Amino acid sequence: MTIDVPEIRVVKSKSVACDGGEEDLGHPKVYLNMGDEGRVDCPYCDALFVLKDGPHDKGEATD
Numbered sequence: 710m711t712i713d714v715p716e717i718r719v720v721k722s723k724s725v726a727c728d729g730g731e732e733d734l735g736h737p738k739v740y741l742n743m744g745d746e747g748r749v750d751c752p753y754c755d756a757l758f759v760l761k762d763g764p765h766d767k768g769e770a771t772d
Contacts, residue, residue: 715755715757716754716756717756717757718758718759719760719766720759720760721760721761722760723742723743723744723760724740724741724742724743725740725741725743725749725758726738726739727739727751727756727758729754730754730756736754737753739751739752739753741758743763746764747759747763748760748764
């Protein structure tokens with residue numbers, strides 16, 4: 710059994726919204742705040758949002 714690696718989205722704002730990104734197949738839209746940590750996981754789809762130039766950014770901006 711393999712476990713899928715969560716999608717990593719590098720963003721420019723500490724506040725983000727996630728709807729699963731798959732139109733009708735996604736999940737309810739949730740609004741997430743990173744606080745001082747500079748990262749947050751979506752509780753529905755496990756997408757990882759990372760603040761650009763924050764402590765967890767590896768230099769690959771996607772948004």
